[in-house]
Amino acid sequence: MKGFAFGQYYPANSVLHRMDPRAKVICAVAYIVASFLCKNTFSFVLLFVSAFALILISRIPLKVVLRSVRALIFIMAFTAVLNIFWIVDTAEGAVPLVEFWIIKIYTKGLYHAAFILVRILAMVIGTGLFLTYTTTPIALTDALESLLRPLAKIKVPVHAFAMMMTIALRFIPTIMEETEKIMSAQKARGADFTTGSLAKRAKALIPIIIPLFASAFRRADELATAMECRCYHGGEGRTKLRILRYHARDFLGMLWIILFIAAIVTLNILGARFGWLYTM
Amino acid sequence: MTPFINVRKITIIKKTKTPRPNPSAVGTENGAAPAVPIMNQTENPKIRLENINYYYGKGTPFEVKALDAVSLDIHGGKLTGIIGHTGSGKSTLVQLLNGLARAGEGRVLLDGVDIWADPKEIGRVRYRVGLVMQYPEYQLFEETVYADIAYGPRNMGLPEEEIQARVHEAAAFAGVDAALMEKSPFDLSGGQKRRVAIAGIMAMRPEVLVLDEPAAGLDPQGRHTIFQGIRDYNRKTGCTVLIVSHSMEDMAQYCDDVVVMAHSRVLMAGDRDHIFARADELETVGLDIPQITKLCLLLREGGMPMPAGLYTVEAAEDSLMKLFSEAKKNRRGGERS
Structure with missing residues (x-):
């Protein structure tokens, strides 16, 4: 449980860290769109290279970034395998690479599997680098609140959502720590979570879940009191300590993403015209 | 008459730093003892x-x-x-x-x-x-x-x-x-x-x-x-x-x-x-x-013959009373001569 690292802020001194969180949210969304626009080998190669370029720019160790990828290995492997077996090349003269019983594997299938892998990898790395790794959770919710503000006109409680998200993020590590403590305490009383039938193991979790809920409610209660003591009354008329401002680097970042999308679209069109390699 | 406690001396005592004591000082080594x-x-x-x-x-x-x-x-x-x-x-x-x-x-x-x-x-x-x-x-x-x-x-x-x-x-x-x-x-x-x-x-x-x-x-x-x-x-x-x-x-x-x-x-x-x-x-x-130990230490540093290592109020009271009655006796003896 100590190794829980998905979406944790990693402090470093880089342009990505200094960018305005709103610009980063926009870039992250654009990056996902870009990864879906990729159509042929060349654009996927560009996408792949860009993901690693982002890691270099962010100055976050490769090992740290790959840790969040590791959590998705199962999904990646599953989709890759599915593609390898599912894709049937309907082009004329296409011969299966391997033919065995009802299984037919085409070269196209292998390419598709590779494409999907690159796409998932790029999405995870891209969003991670733009958002969770380089942006503190507080800055992120600030950005979301600011970007979603127009929705407040149609009575969407944007501030309340942002506050809920901030609090939820803030308490994840606290509750993890608490879980570990309660587990130790119950183990000291002879609780056993690892042996026995499934029903027995599920029952063994009760001594953890109940104290955990009790303490979550107690914390919520205390937090509410503490917020009221400091006159919290929702978003109305609330000012900010740190006001978000766009700088040149933010516009440059967004410009970079636009150019990136343009490059991918160009590669797609050229690929379609000249029949380059495999396309999706 | 000598004052019972030299108050002025106590207040100007500076804490002297002694080097960190060697932890092995207390333990006694045995034949097949580990490192x-x-x-x-x-x-x-x-x-x-x-x-x-x-x-x-x-x-x-x-x-x-x-x-x-x-x-x-x-x-x-x-x-x-x-x-x-x-x-x-x-x-x-x-x-x-x-x-x-x-x-x-x-x-x-x-x-x-x-x-x-x-x-x-x-x-x-x-x-x-x-x-x-x-x-x-x-x-x-x-x-x-x-x-x-x-x-x-x-x-x-x-x-x-x-x-x-x-x-x-x-x-x-x-x-x-x-x-x-x-x-x-x-x-x-x-x-x-x-x-x-x-x-x-x-x-x-x-x-x-x-x-x-x-x-x-x-x-x-x-x-x-x-x-x-x-x-x-x-x-x-x-x-x-x-x-x-x-x-x-x-x-x-x-x-x-x-x-x-x-x-x-x-x-x-x-x-x-x-x-x-x-x-x-x-x-x-x-x-x-403990506060009482601290007080006794200060008294010792101030020149009072208090025993070291007192940690209960009762023990400190006992030895203080003993010192007090001794001092009284000495003073009376001094006046007489």
């Missing part, structure tokens, strides 16, 4: 820690050495206090004793047998060494106080009448009122919850009872009740008890032996009289010594 001399060594210790090194996050840039070459004996049947600052390694130490944590280097011997000799049997060790963690009231979960205290014994697979006997015995030791037995533990006050949680461990009748800060966050009256109950338990059952605390005051009052932790090491260990005789050393590592 580090064992502190507080005894024949047939209840628990022996041998050359323990414990790291957090080993192999990462965030590696922290929580315990550094700890070798220590815990005497059977005694009430031992473990004192140290936050981060001195005392909470880590107690988690090693019942196998909640396992040291990378070194051994933990319970009655001379390595507790990790058979890792599958570590559950049995946890019944023999009962650990009450910090803020144990947050681990209560059952519908009634009775059921919660019975959780440990039930996990041990004891028959129902045995469980019942143990629950009532433990409740009496921990000071849980019999009238509370059918209440929900969530309806109790903080101090009551704490006592129920302690009873929950006592009901397992461990050979060693370890309590991590059992009185943290309680008022003086609550502290006293808890410590008194633990001491009674120790005296009546003969069970070895360890208490982790950062309060010298409490340790001086209730413990037989004291282990002082500082900077991940055992700084000194021994019986209470020995440790408090070295109160000045405790002060140099920044530990709070």
